[in-house]
Amino acid sequence: MQRTTMDLWVGLFVMAGIGALLVLALKVGNLGTYSAADSYTLTGNFENIGGLKVRAPVKSAGVVVGRVTDIQFSTETYDAQVIMNIDSRYQFPKDTFASILTSGLIGEQYIGLAAGGDEVMLKSGDKMMKTNSALVLEEMIGRFLFDKASEGDGNENAQKN
């Protein structure tokens, strides 16, 4: 079998196709920015995770440092257990504060880490003790209405007296 120009074109075609796949994987997808190889896992228990989803980013000071890998409901403490993968380039102190935040007004929810001042660093598999739940709009409105109502009652009582 001898080489023909057809082979050259087919070779170019295959290369272009594989190149397109690579571009999609590295430039468009998150394969280039995040790899599971050099990371460690942390867990945190939250009273309420709101709309947090698996694969949501974990950010510290706005920088993505990891991703949520699993969310489970714990039947021992009756709260949500969130497991996250953190890039091993970033180490956090033992008293790091994890809270569920929202990017923008109606954006996706993510976990924000605020570093504490402890000397000891968190190790893989450690559990973060200080967590802050997601703000649930209904609960906030409910609490606000309740406060207003009790305020109103107080005023009326004060006027009567």
Next chain:
Amino acid sequence: MPRRIVTGIQGIGHRVIDSIWRLGYASRFFLLTLLKSGTSLKRFGLIIRELYFTGVLSLIIIIVSGLFVGMVLGLQGYETLQRYGAESAVGTMVALSLLRELGPVVAALLFASRAGSAITAEIGLMKATEQLAAMEMMAVDPIARVVAPRFWAGVISMPLLAALFSAIGIFGGYLVAVVLIGVDEGSFWSQMQGAVDFRYDIVNGVIKTFVFGIAITAIAVFEGYDASPTAEGVSGATTRTVVTSSLAILGLDFILTSFMFRGMG
């Protein structure tokens, strides 16, 4: 009058039985192609030749339509998203819709009408001019020599073409959104990278294109092989290839999507 009713019912019954017969024949033909593809995989030059005709010659239509689909997605996405002040999410929208749905489906539809019809017409004409019969006379199996290389070339080139379609489409979306309209380039790419997952979006898209490639070329080679050996028969078979494989693509896409992206964020 009753006689007409009887012949009508007979006609319906005949059609149903005939189509079931054809389905069985097609399945047997598909299995036979798989079984006999050993020789064509050994003689890879045959597949390379078919890759040129199905893959390389489809490049132009795939690249041009990918560019335009991406550009339209960029324009329409911007129009809608800027009402909510979320125009920086246009990259995410373009990339996700191309990778998950439009890339595989539109590339497969184009592939079916560009390459699938050509395969059917070629094999059908070979049958009409009795080339397949002549091969059998010379103890050359036409399924191994003619059908299997075309089948494998289609299965190989479909994912590559769809990946090119998506990549060019995203570039088209970038051209319109960033270069033409002026969406911030950094947030265009970074929001896209934040939202597109390698496993869930890209790999699932590639799996879809593999399934579409198998469906299109299996239908195309069967319709060609099954065509009645007349000019009318070949033209009818070519039409059936395009219609059947387009419907198969859309139906399979729904099934695959409901398996892949159920409950995904």
